[in-house]
Amino acid sequence: MISTKKLTSSSAAFNSYLNAYVPHEVAVALWQDEYTKTEPLVYVGEQVEEGQIIARDSRSLCQIHSPVPGKVEKFSVISLPNGKTGPCLTIKTEGAFSFLGRPRKKQQWDFKFADQLIRDIGEKGIVNTFYKPEPLSRQLMQQKLRKENRTIFLRLYDLDPTNCADSFIAKNYMPQILEAMSILAHIVEPSAVYCLYDKASNIKEDAAAMNILFNTVPLHFIPVDVSKYPSGGTFDILNLVRHFVKAPQELSISRKDLFIDSMTALSVYEAIVLDQPSMTRFVSVGGEALAESKIFKVRIGTPIKNLIAECGGFCSQPSKILINGRIYGSAISTFDTPVTKYTKSITVLPKRLLDFLPTSPCIRCGSCRKICKAELQPDKLYMQYMKKMNLSSDEMKMTLLCSECRLCNMVCPSRLPLFQTINEIKKIAETHYED
Numbered sequence: 001m002i003s004t005k006k007l008t009s010s011s012a013a014f015n016s017y018l019n020a021y022v023p024h025e026v027a028v029a030l031w032q033d034e035y036t037k038t039e040p041l042v043y044v045g046e047q048v049e050e051g052q053i054i055a056r057d058s059r060s061l062c063q064i065h066s067p068v069p070g071k072v073e074k075f076s077v078i079s080l081p082n083g084k085t086g087p088c089l090t091i092k093t094e095g096a097f098s099f100l101g102r103p104r105k106k107q108q109w110d111f112k113f114a115d116q117l118i119r120d121i122g123e124k125g126i127v128n129t130f131y132k133p134e135p136l137s138r139q140l141m142q143q144k145l146r147k148e149n150r151t152i153f154l155r156l157y158d159l160d161p162t163n164c165a166d167s168f169i170a171k172n173y174m175p176q177i178l179e180a181m182s183i184l185a186h187i188v189e190p191s192a193v194y195c196l197y198d199k200a201s202n203i204k205e206d207a208a209a210m211n212i213l214f215n216t217v218p219l220h221f222i223p224v225d226v227s228k229y230p231s232g233g234t235f236d237i238l239n240l241v242r243h244f245v246k247a248p249q250e251l252s253i254s255r256k257d258l259f260i261d262s263m264t265a266l267s268v269y270e271a272i273v274l275d276q277p278s279m280t281r282f283v284s285v286g287g288e289a290l291a292e293s294k295i296f297k298v299r300i301g302t303p304i305k306n307l308i309a310e311c312g313g314f315c316s317q318p319s320k321i322l323i324n325g326r327i328y329g330s331a332i333s334t335f336d337t338p339v340t341k342y343t344k345s346i347t348v349l350p351k352r353l354l355d356f357l358p359t360s361p362c363i364r365c366g367s368c369r370k371i372c373k374a375e376l377q378p379d380k381l382y383m384q385y386m387k388k389m390n391l392s393s394d395e396m397k398m399t400l401l402c403s404e405c406r407l408c409n410m411v412c413p414s415r416l417p418l419f420q421t422i423n424e425i426k427k428i429a430e431t432h433y434e435d
């Protein structure tokens with residue numbers, strides 16, 4: 001574990017949010033998660049309303065809605081926040097908003113069956129952003145099919161400590177998050193719900209008043225020392241819960257359970273209680289190359305250059321743009337990249353911080369082995385993979401224990417892509433050794 005003190009930003013600018021200006025044009029990516037590929041339902045020149053379904057996947061797991069009212073201008077291929085390229089449709093903003101600025105009436109949901117709620121979550125386009133973006137409705141269907149005990153875990157802080165969107169939402173929207181968790185508990189019928197929160201925050205006290213929502217399912221709050229990294233991955237959370245409960249041997253929890261972050265919980269609340277599709281995100285924008293740092297509530301499809309302009313532009317020459325944090329993030333090459341449902345942060349780094357240093361051969365310092373909590377040998381696995389040597393089945397299976405914390409990369413003085421290599425081996429191992 002490492003201390004996050006040097007990594008985190010304690011900027012006062014991240015204590016409140018601004019509504020970003022509605023852009024005159026949005027670029028809505030048709031791939032808003034890692035599993036569904038949607039097809040457009042509109043044509044160029046068509047007039048669309050705010051919240052209208054504009055793209056759908058074949059199983060309606062995660063539909064896409066127009067974040068603005070306007071006219072469909074064009075279809076094109078754009079750079080996405082995950083560093084890949086993909087199709088998008090551009091909508092020119094014009095006409096009256098159906099949701100923006102209009103108060104929403106709370107809907108009753110407790111009389112609905114689980115299947116109906118899952119369908120609503122798919123129709124509203126909710127993506128679970130706990131780790132890799134995935135349609136929540138797909139995960140809920142998988143949970144319903146599981147015969148064994150089910151558990152829901154809610155992370156109320158950021159996976160990457162250089163982000164702040166999830167902890168910001170947890171701090172400001174706790175009643176909404178807990179109502180969302182009771183909706184998910186109604187669907188999944190878990191044996192318990194665990195809410196993991198930053199022990200330095202006062203979240204638990206806020207939450208106690210909402211326990212009434214959980215009259216049938218045990219709700220546990222677990223304080224976490226988030227000043228230590230890693231603490232937010234699936235493996236970390238399972239370990240924290242095992243450590244916290246009195247009789248861990250009686251616990252039946254696993255990676256197959258449902259893991260949710262604050263952002264996803266808030267989206268569930270908006271979808272089910274406010275009957276509102278997924279059209280906005282909270283995104284933090286900062287980094288040493290920007291004049292100011294801010295958190296925005298922003299329309300999906302907004303180009304990130306608009307948010308940078310709202311931060312007062314650059315204070316030094318930008319050299320690298322990172323989406324979703326300095327540890328877990330992806331680098332992108334253009335400021336035209338739009339915000340998607342899985343965008344949580346934008347970090348712009350200046351040239352002076354990025355002296356290019358090439359990789360060099362392993363010096364056998366042992367740092368990667370020492371820091372790896374899964375007790376892997378990242379240097380050895382890297383060498384074997386690069387030399388195309390066959391790995392034993394035991395070595396392959398061991399990679400399944402990798403928690404994807406990336407600490408091996410962080411400590412390697414030779415800057416070798418250890419995590420990326422182990423992840424490649426892990427993908428092969430998953431197809432062979434996981435049921």
Ligand code: SF4
Binds near residue numbers: 373375404406422
């Ligand atoms: S191999 Fe690297 S990424 Fe995987 S658990 Fe070990 S240190 Fe973390």
Ligand code: SF4
Binds near residue numbers: 365411412413414
């Ligand atoms: S940290 Fe890097 S240089 Fe050191 S043993 Fe591991 S791979 Fe080799």
